[in-house]
Amino acid sequence: MSIHALLLTPCPADGPELWSSVHFHDYSTSIKDQMAMVLSASCPLRPRAPLCWREAASETAPCHDIPNSTANEEEQVYSLDKVDVHPQLCFQFSYRNSSHVECPHRPETAxxxxxxxxxxxxxxxxxxxxxxxxxxxxxxxxxxxxxxxxxxxxxxxxxx
Structure with a gap:
């Protein structure tokens, strides 16, 4: 009998090092009116993920919080239903004292x-x-x- 153990490494310190260790996969779809993002991380990470609106398409543009818009999380899948997917409507992932903005990767908008x-x-x-x-x-x-x-x-x- 062999036993396999899944070893999870501790999360890096807050900030850019933490978010560079996370991979984001966009599964948003205009057809289903759903924004969905899947996280893969080498450490146990369960950030909050409210939506925000990015002022411009630039990655450095500010992203303003949208009240009452926190995504549901289930097994590292963050999703919100009944949302018109737009490239400037983004998830703002927050963990401890740092945050990261990730937007849908589709340039088209409904x-x-x-x-x-x-x-x-x-x-x-x-x-x-x-x-x-x-x-x-x-x-x-x-x-x-x-x-x-x-x-x-x-x-x-x-x-x-």
Missing amino acids: WNVSVSAWGLQLHLRLTSSVPAAFSPEGSAPGELALLLPVQVLGSCVLVR
Whole structure:
């Protein structure tokens, strides 16, 4: 009889060394409206993984927390259902005192938002390449235009 033992090494210290030892595999899919990321690490690691919105496509761009969006974790698979996958919508993995942002690797997106100023109003235009329904009156299938008062300048608009 042979006994095989799985030896897990301790996690490196917090910071870049820790995250460089973790491999991320993106299994997000627009078809299922699901964001999913699988972690493989040589040490026992169970980080928290809320979503954040990256200001730009650059890896150095800030990623702003999205409240009440922590992914479910089961056997190192982090997933959220009913999410429109977007390259700037990312997981922010946090463990002890360090964090790492990992975004879906697919450049295509099912939806987009553009903002422009019209006089004393902001015009938000949401478009979707997949079937979408919007609750405000006057919205067309796959497209929604919202006018917001200029007082929201300097504020954030969360699109879900």
